[in-house]
Structures are given as structure tokens and as C-alpha cells.
Amino acid sequence: MPILAALALAGAASLTATTVAQAADAYPSKPIRLIVAYPTGGISDTVARALADRLSAQMGASVVVENRAGAGGSIGIDAVAKAAPDGYTIGFASTSPVTLNPHVGRVNYDPQHDIAPVMSVMYSPVLVIATQSFTGQSFQDLITQSRAKPGSVRWATSGLGTVGHVMLEQVKAKSKADVTLIPYKGGGQQMNDALGGQFEVMSTNASPQLTGQMQAGKLRAIAVGAPKRIESLPNVPTMAELGYQKANLTSTFGVFAPGKTPAAIVNRLNAELNKALTSPEVRERLLRDGEVPTGGTAAQFAAAIHTEYDDNARIVKEAGIKAD
Helix, strand or coil, X not given: CHHHHHHHHHHHHHHHHHHHHHHHHXXXXXXXXXXXXXXXXXXXXXXXXXXXXXXXXXXXXXXXXXECCCXXXXXXXXXXXXXXXXXXXXXXXXXXXXXXXXXXXXCCCCCXXXXXXXXXXXXXXXXXXXXXXXXXXXXXXXXXXXXXXXXXXXXXXCXXXXXXXXXXXXXXXXHCCCCEEEECCCHHHHHHHHHCCCXXXXXXXXXXXXXXXXXXXXXXXXXXXXXXXXXXXXXXXXXXXCCCHXXXXXXXXXXXXXXXXXXXXXXXXXXXXXXHHCCHHHHHHHHCCCCEECCCCHHHHHHHHHHHHHHHHHHHHHXXXXXX
């Protein structure tokens, strides 16, 4: 009986492997749902839709975008985590829902097991923006004023526990400057108040709206979180250049699948996404507003996420960051 049982198990495993391989070969045979973890109209939404159009053309199956915004991307990622792991539901989000949000608040998924990284699509620089209420000219002026008059410089973020908030905490830890945190619940009101001069500076991702307001002279970039200076703002120094290496943060965006999605399907999606990322329409959509295309293998994306998860755990603990 033990021998028969072993043979039966071996046969079942072989049949399962064959079924998975056949499913991967036939993939996709129906429309693919791409969940975008943010509202319509933003840079993440427009990039995701450009990718969906290219994937539809390349793969011969419709890729339908569905926006599931809220909780800093966690609602959209939760929907991906709970979907069938068959490649027909994937998600587009920043890495924060799997590397940062779990450390600052409760999420309803296990970021280590319920989500499969597919490909890094882009990184979005985090800009430090001066409003018309800021009397200084440079980032160093921000630090100088904050030291001379503690609490006088107000720094707005799109929320507690966001990348922009983490950037501020790293700046405060390094400089010992007393900067007042103004946390918003989303970027819309933050932008409106920035234009109204309700605070001196804010940290925010690059976006078409931000680009337009800077071109109009209503807002001004004084620093950027990025590996190197960005082409659209060549005179703006990176946080690393300014001496704040730990605050030199970007928001990485990518595509995710449910955790148990077969490797063959993840690899197929990765190959198609890398191909789509090289298309002129997608690259131009990214570069127009300062976003930087990335790409690479699923394994590389997973390794980067693992490192970011561990780094964020340390940063959040040291700074005592908590979400609402």
C-alpha cells in the first residue's frame, strides 16, 4: 500500500504539473483584469492604461483596467491577493502596499506570500516642492530656517506613513531641524493647499499637474529623491547630493500577481511587460513627467522588494511612524 500510495501521489503531481504547463501555453484565453490601486487620472493610472493597451495588442487578449483606490494602495493590492492565481487578475501599484504599509498599519494580506512580484515598471522621483509661502531659495535654507525658528517651516505629505513622510523623518533625524509635519489624506487637497500657500514645502511624486504648476511658476522644486538628477529638472539636486542619503527615496511602481500564480505565467507576463515598456508610446508617457522606466526580471523585482521591506521596517521603528 505505501508503494501504491507513493505512485498515486507521483502521478497526481505529474498530472498537476502537466495541467499547469498546458494552462500557461494557452494563456491568455480570456480578458485579463488589471487592477490599478489608485484613482483615475493620476500618473499611475495613465501609465497602467498605456501598458494595458500594449499588452492587449501583444497578447491578443483584452487587458481591462479597473481602479480600486484607497488606503495608500492597500485596497487594490488586497483585491489582487484574493484573486484566483491564474494570471487573469494582476495589479499595478507602488511597492509601498507590500513594503511600507504593513509596517505602519494593518493590511488584510500577507505581503510575503499573498503577492507575487512580476516586474518593476518605473520609479517616480519624490520631489521636495517649495510653495510661494517659502521665503528661502534652497533646501539648505529650509534647514537653516527650521533651526533658527523651530516649527516655522511646515512640510506637507500626502499622508502618515507615506514615502514622503518617511523622507521627512530621515531629514529630521539627520539635520536635527524642527520641521512641522502636515499630513494630508491624499494628494488632491495637498496640491490645492500648496497652491494656496498653506504651508512652506511638501514632498510629492512627479505628476502632470505638478509639472504644469512648476512651469507656471506657482511651485518650485528644491530637491529630489532619485538615484541621479532627473532630465526635466537638471538644476535640482538629489537628496543624496545634499547629504541626505537615507532620505533619497523614490516610489517604485510595478505589476503584481496573486501569490500562487504559476511561475510560467509570471514569466510570460514579465516578458510581455518588458516588451511593452520599450514601446515608444509607453516610454514617452513615462518620461514626459519625470518618471523613469525600469523593467527587469521577476526575481530582480522580488529581491528589491525584500530589501525595501526590511529597510522600511527599520526606518518605521526608529522614527516611530504610525498611520491613522
